[in-house]
Amino acid sequence: MGIKLDMIGIVVEDMTRALDFYRMLGLSIPESSNEEAHVEVDDGGVRLAFDTVEVAESVYGEWNPATGHRVELAFLCDSRDELDARYEAIVEHGYASHREPWDAFWGQRYAIVIDPDGNLISLFAA
Secondary structure, three states: OOOOOOEEEEEEOOHHHHHHHHHHOOOOOOHHHHHOOEEEEEOOOOEEEEEEHHHHHHHHOOOOOOOOOOOOEEEEOOOHHHHHHHHHHHHHOOOEEEEEEEEOOOOOEEEEEEOOOOOEEEEEEO
């Protein structure tokens, strides 16, 4: 096939705060990236990119914050216990919870947190 998903981009208002959040989700991001306007992380085949509002404005000609839930990023945890511990660590570091861990009807353990820019981030485990 001639096309494949390669990168997901997130516009961030505060690069350091955003990267600190995603580090808590297990992404390996050098601290030196905190001062960059564009950061990319390859997490096993799909890149996750972070751009400041200024970069987004330069690329798109303008930038308007989205409203409502548009895209979900879901992080697979190794176990239900890992999910619960990761959720607690995120909330204890001052990030917002959207929905605390629960056993979903489809058989997974699930939780939803909110990144610093208002994106809903799902955590799940088998």
